[in-house]
Amino acid sequence: MSDQTKPRETIFVVDDEPVVADTLAAILRQVGFATNSFHHPQAALDQAQINCPNLLITDVIMPGMTGIDLAIQMQKVCPQCKVLLFSGQAATADLLEEARTRGHEFELLSKPIHPADLLAKISNQE
Amino acid sequence: MRDLAYRGRVLIIDDQDATRYVFRRILTKAGFQVEEAATGAEGLSKSLDGPDLIISDVNLPDMLGYDLSRRIKSNPVTSSIPLLQISATFISEESKVQALEGGADSYLVQPVEPTFLVAQVQALIRMRKAEISSRLSAIEWQTTFNALNDGLALIDPAGVILRTNQSFLRLLDLKHSDAEGKKLFEIFDSKFGLPLTDFLAFRSAGQSPELSYGSRWFRVLYDRIPEEPFREDAFILLLTEVTQQRKLQETLKMTERLAATGRLAHVIAHEINNPLEALANLIFLVQQSPVLDRGNRELMNQALIQLERISEITKQILIYHRESKQPVLADGTDLLQGVLAMFRPQMMVNHVELITHFKSSRPVWVHPGEMRQAFGNLVSNALDAIGEDGGTLRVSCIDTTDLLTKRKGVRFVFSDSGSGIPQESLLHIFDAFYTTKDLKGSGIGLWLTSEVINKHRGRVRVRSRTSGPFRGALFDIFLPERRPDESAIILQEVHS
Numbered sequence: 001m002s003d004q005t006k007p008r009e010t011i012f013v014v015d016d017e018p019v020v021a022d023t024l025a026a027i028l029r030q031v032g033f034a035t036n037s038f039h040h041p042q043a044a045l046d047q048a049q050i051n052c053p054n055l056l057i058t059d060v061i062m063p064g065m066t067g068i069d070l071a072i073q074m075q076k077v078c079p080q081c082k083v084l085l086f087s088g089q090a091a092t093a094d095l096l097e098e099a100r101t102r103g104h105e106f107e108l109l110s111k112p113i114h115p116a117d118l119l120a121k122i123s124n125q126e
Numbered sequence: 127m128r129d130l131a132y133r134g135r136v137l138i139i140d141d142q143d144a145t146r147y148v149f150r151r152i153l154t155k156a157g158f159q160v161e162e163a164a165t166g167a168e169g170l171s172k173s174l175d176g177p178d179l180i181i182s183d184v185n186l187p188d189m190l191g192y193d194l195s196r197r198i199k200s201n202p203v204t205s206s207i208p209l210l211q212i213s214a215t216f217i218s219e220e221s222k223v224q225a226l227e228g229g230a231d232s233y234l235v236q237p238v239e240p241t242f243l244v245a246q247v248q249a250l251i252r253m254r255k256a257e258i259s260s261r262l263s264a265i266e267w268q269t270t271f272n273a274l275n276d277g278l279a280l281i282d283p284a285g286v287i288l289r290t291n292q293s294f295l296r297l298l299d300l301k302h303s304d305a306e307g308k309k310l311f312e313i314f315d316s317k318f319g320l321p322l323t324d325f326l327a328f329r330s331a332g333q334s335p336e337l338s339y340g341s342r343w344f345r346v347l348y349d350r351i352p353e354e355p356f357r358e359d360a361f362i363l364l365l366t367e368v369t370q371q372r373k374l375q376e377t378l379k380m381t382e383r384l385a386a387t388g389r390l391a392h393v394i395a396h397e398i399n400n401p402l403e404a405l406a407n408l409i410f411l412v413q414q415s416p417v418l419d420r421g422n423r424e425l426m427n428q429a430l431i432q433l434e435r436i437s438e439i440t441k442q443i444l445i446y447h448r449e450s451k452q453p454v455l456a457d458g459t460d461l462l463q464g465v466l467a468m469f470r471p472q473m474m475v476n477h478v479e480l481i482t483h484f485k486s487s488r489p490v491w492v493h494p495g496e497m498r499q500a501f502g503n504l505v506s507n508a509l510d511a512i513g514e515d516g517g518t519l520r521v522s523c524i525d526t527t528d529l530l531t532k533r534k535g536v537r538f539v540f541s542d543s544g545s546g547i548p549q550e551s552l553l554h555i556f557d558a559f560y561t562t563k564d565l566k567g568s569g570i571g572l573w574l575t576s577e578v579i580n581k582h583r584g585r586v587r588v589r590s591r592t593s594g595p596f597r598g599a600l601f602d603i604f605l606p607e608r609r610p611d612e613s614a615i616i617l618q619e620v621h622s
């Protein structure tokens with residue numbers, strides 16, 4: 001468990017597959033993060049207006065909004081928010097490339113990722 | 127000459143002046159122009175002027191009537207001129223037959239009734255005109271239809287082939303004598319291996335099956351030619367070669383199928399990835415539980431390992447179908463290991479021992495997805511050749527210099543202990559759609575592999591033994607170290 005005296009890092013987990021979002025949030029909670037899980041990208045954006053996360057972990061291909069668009073909008077609301085994308089699809093490479101040409105550089109993890117590896121990635125982000 | 131319409135020119139051959147005189151009178155009165163000859167020899171030479179009809183006595187001083195007729199009929203210049211033979215005295219039916227066999231078209235006995243003579247002459251001349259015009263139209267038909275690329279045959283109501291054009295004969299490897307006068311159903315049977323009745327049944331069912339002969343494919347049209355009302359109908363058979371279209375279509379179908387398979391694999395892999403992610407998380411959560419005993423914790427560990435195996439497979443599939451437009455600098459060993467990982471389960475099940483020898487440190491420029499596919503096809507073929515009873519697959523990867531072109535690069539060798547490739551197959555294994563595996567094979571594996579290797583300016587070599595202790599096939603691939611465009615320049619240097 002992390003130091004209780006300093007404010008806990010807040011992580012938003014967004015995935016249109018509820019089990020994926022919820023279990024990932026649970027794992028992160030176990031290691032001491034304050035986590036919110038969302039099944040719709042818009043819900044995460046709405047919550048960001050109230051409370052900015054330190055980190056956004058989001059699926060890429062989702063109905064309504066891609067994870068990349070979500071990340072770009074999120075960083076408008078919360079400029080300090082870091083982003084980790086994770087996706088099971090190869091097609092996301094194109095989306096990522098497109099984001100890059102628009103000046104946004106995101107790290108992409110491919111699903112499935114071992115939770116331990118994910119935790120290692122997150123601690124690197126900090 | 128009277129103002130009667132010109133009705134034709136008649137040559138009279140008779141040694142009797144009186145007979146010639148009578149005939150001339152009768153015929154000129156009826157509107158014919160008349161030439162005369164008193165001997166057979168004179169008659170023969172005048173016949174070359176092309177009269178419309180020849181009347182000849184059977185009793186000439188210099189030759190017999192049927193000799194004359196035979197000579198007229200055997201000369202191509204005069205053979206089509208109708209010949210009417212007249213005998214001055216009554217002769218036997220036998221002589222009449224003889225005269226007709228010599229080629230006379232008709233035979234009359236003196237004394238001849240003038241009106242009867244005129245009627246006979248008119249009939250013979252009319253007949254000839256009809257014959258000439260029909261022969262002319264036949265020639266026209268032939269020249270026009272020989273110019274067609276489509277094969278064409280005219281069939282009479284009894285199903286006998288009347289005429290064909292050159293294309294028809296060429297397309298079906300026939301000689302004139304094989305076709306004309308023969309029954310259509312025989313040609314159908316022997317060339318298309320399809321009973322004509324079956325074809326007609328298809329046709330009346332509204333289908334138009336394409337038929338094949340040898341390596342050619344045809345669209346076949348068989349239709350009635352409307353004739354005069356009282357005649358039975360003749361048929362026309364039209365063969366249009368569609369081999370090229372068919373080949374194109376098949377290639378398109380195959381490409382489409384490939385693309386569809388790729389897409390499908392992609393979708394499946396992705397669909398599997400989400401539940402896999404969830405599963406990994408769930409197992410991880412269970413593992414974190416403080417109440418889990420040691421044994422169960424170990425079981426959970428095992429579950430996670432199995433899960434990773436599935437993840438590896440889906441990852442490979444996704445990489446497989448990912449399009450990379452630019453070549454990248456890749457490590458040959460990494461490429462190979464990725465490919466071999468995909469086949470590990472199959473090797474285990476089929477007791478295939480994998481012996482690897484990786485000694486390469488030289489990166490190569492490749493399109494990784496394509497190269498994986500190329501290697502994958504070689505491994506897959508090797509496993510097919512080894513079968514289910516076990517064997518050995520040796521895979522090596524070493525730095526090398528191509529002896530022929532002096533290019534530096536990497537050599538990949540796949541050698542199996544399978545059935546080997548018979549000599550006669552070796553020529554074809556790189557052909558698209560060549561397979562010896564019937565429905566289980568597509569025949570595109572090696573074709574694709576050689577395409578990919580060529581695109582990378584590499585080279586494939588095969589060696590094979592079908593018996594003995596070193597039985598099996600060996601595929602030897604060379605990939606140059608340089609970028610494809612650079613090596614293209616080098617290749618040109620070598621060739622010039």
Ligand SMILES: Nc1ncnc2c1ncn2[C@@H]1O[C@H](COP(=O)(O)OP(=O)(O)O)[C@@H](O)[C@H]1O
Nearest residue numbers: 507508511546555561562567568569571572599
């Ligand atoms: N390693 C091998 N051992 C024996 N035969 C082989 C081997 N590799 C290829 N072949 C032969 O070459 C043919 C063509 O191979 P390929 O193009 O991959 O098509 P497919 O595997 O679908 O038949 C195979 O059907 C087989 O007869």
Ligand SMILES: [Mg+2]
Nearest residue numbers: 503507571572
């Ligand atoms: Mg194959």
